[in-house]
Amino acid sequence: MTQPRIVVAGAGAVGCFVGGLLAAAGREVVLLGRGWLRDEVAAHGLTCTDFSGLAVTAAPEVSDDPAVLARADIVLVCVKSGATGEMARLIAEQAPMQAVVVSLQNGVRNVDVLRRALPGRDVRGGMVGFNVVGLGEGRFHRSTSGEIVVAFGDGDLAETLEAPGLVVEEVVGIEAVQRGKLILNLTNAVNALSGLSLHDMLLVRGWRRVMAAQMSEGLAVFRAAGLEVAVPAKAPGWAIPWILRLPTGLFRRIAAPMLVVDPQARTSMVADLTAGRRTEVDEFQGEIVRLGGVHGLETPVNARVMIAIGEAEGGRNRVWTPEDLLT
Numbered sequence: 001m002t003q004p005r006i007v008v009a010g011a012g013a014v015g016c017f018v019g020g021l022l023a024a025a026g027r028e029v030v031l032l033g034r035g036w037l038r039d040e041v042a043a044h045g046l047t048c049t050d051f052s053g054l055a056v057t058a059a060p061e062v063s064d065d066p067a068v069l070a071r072a073d074i075v076l077v078c079v080k081s082g083a084t085g086e087m088a089r090l091i092a093e094q095a096p097m098q099a100v101v102v103s104l105q106n107g108v109r110n111v112d113v114l115r116r117a118l119p120g121r122d123v124r125g126g127m128v129g130f131n132v133v134g135l136g137e138g139r140f141h142r143s144t145s146g147e148i149v150v151a152f153g154d155g156d157l158a159e160t161l162e163a164p165g166l167v168v169e170e171v172v173g174i175e176a177v178q179r180g181k182l183i184l185n186l187t188n189a190v191n192a193l194s195g196l197s198l199h200d201m202l203l204v205r206g207w208r209r210v211m212a213a214q215m216s217e218g219l220a221v222f223r224a225a226g227l228e229v230a231v232p233a234k235a236p237g238w239a240i241p242w243i244l245r246l247p248t249g250l251f252r253r254i255a256a257p258m259l260v261v262d263p264q265a266r267t268s269m270v271a272d273l274t275a276g277r278r279t280e281v282d283e284f285q286g287e288i289v290r291l292g293g294v295h296g297l298e299t300p301v302n303a304r305v306m307i308a309i310g311e312a313e314g315g316r317n318r319v320w321t322p323e324d325l326l327t
């Protein structure tokens with residue numbers, strides 16, 4: 001594919017960062033987002049920064065008109081999971097049949113939702129391994145390290161999506177990687193309930209025990225279901241709960257790379273709760289609880305975290321302690 005046109009379908013934190021780096025590298029990129037994004041970028045331009053000092057500016061086209069999908073060779077789906085159905089409908093109506101549709105979302109069901117609405121099209125899963133926060137005034141900041149992984153297929157998708165600052169790998173078996181990411185995403189809700197930054201939460205053993213308990217339940221459920229899990233982390237998936245349960249002094253020494261995050265970094269679920277939006281807790285904890293039910297496994301910590309986030313979505317500002325969630 002020579003100079004393909006890339007449309008980011010749902011440009012928020014991830015979409016603007018990825019689209020911004022691609023545009024800065026000279027790719028033809030259109031950001032399909034809401035009116036606020038168009039106004040922000042018109043007023044301030046688009047700036048992508050990261051924890052390592054990367055700083056690029058870009059000037060991609062920004063639109064809130066789904067008709068821009070008609071120009072896509074590649075569609076990067078970057079909406080939250082609850083909006084996938086609606087975005088799939090817009091892609092079906094507007095995008096050319098031959099456009100490759102790539103989900104860069106968390107959760108393990110978005111690709112199925114897209115494929116059901118887009119029969120006969122090349123729809124691929126993906127996984128974004130880093131955290132991005134929107135800082136306002138057209139600024140999007142990557143606050144952790146990590147790569148993008150996309151499903152292997154025809155063409156040279158990974159190469160097309162690579163740019164300075166953006167490492168993209170193509171793999172066979174993206175489903176296992178997405179399940180592994182879901183295990184990590186169980187942290188999103190804990191981070192929101194803790195009220196702390198990711199860095200500070202990781203230094204509290206009680207919150208790490210909640211993270212570990214959820215992950216152990218999740219890994220057990222996938223094992224019982226006979227589903228492979230490839231956790232995108234430096235340590236093997238089975239070892240992460242064990243590392244998280246260590247006393248803080250030892251954890252600091254053994255898990256030093258986990259603590260290399262911006263001091264203010266928070267997971268994407270925090271942004272949803274702050275903005276009063278529906279979160280992806282049903283796609284993360286809900287997935288584990290449902291699959292546990294099918295295979296006769298108890299998942300009490302994931303279930304309690306779901307209740308806690310449900311209350312927060314409903315506007316109840318109860319303060320949860322790790323002990324509330326573990327017992």
Ligand SMILES: NC(=O)C1=CN([C@@H]2O[C@H](COP(=O)(O)OP(=O)(O)OC[C@H]3O[C@@H](n4cnc5c(N)ncnc54)[C@H](OP(=O)(O)O)[C@@H]3O)[C@@H](O)[C@H]2O)C=CC1
Pocket residue numbers: 009010011012013014015032033034064078079080081083086087090104105106107128129130131132133267268277280
């Ligand atoms: N942020 C992060 O660090 C990471 C996020 N992810 C995953 O990536 C996905 C996207 O997350 P994130 O970027 O944080 O989400 P955001 O909410 O920041 O961005 C999605 C944007 O898409 C907009 N949108 C939704 N529907 C439409 C539509 N029909 N037309 C135009 N715009 C639309 C949303 O607007 P509105 O809110 O008004 O609907 C929102 O601005 C999620 O699955 C998330 O879990 C993965 C790795 C890291």
Ligand SMILES: CC(C)(CO)C(=O)C(=O)O
Pocket residue numbers: 106128129130131132144184185186187188266267268269
């Ligand atoms: C923080 C991270 C990278 C993992 O939980 C994430 O995926 C998110 O914020 O949604």
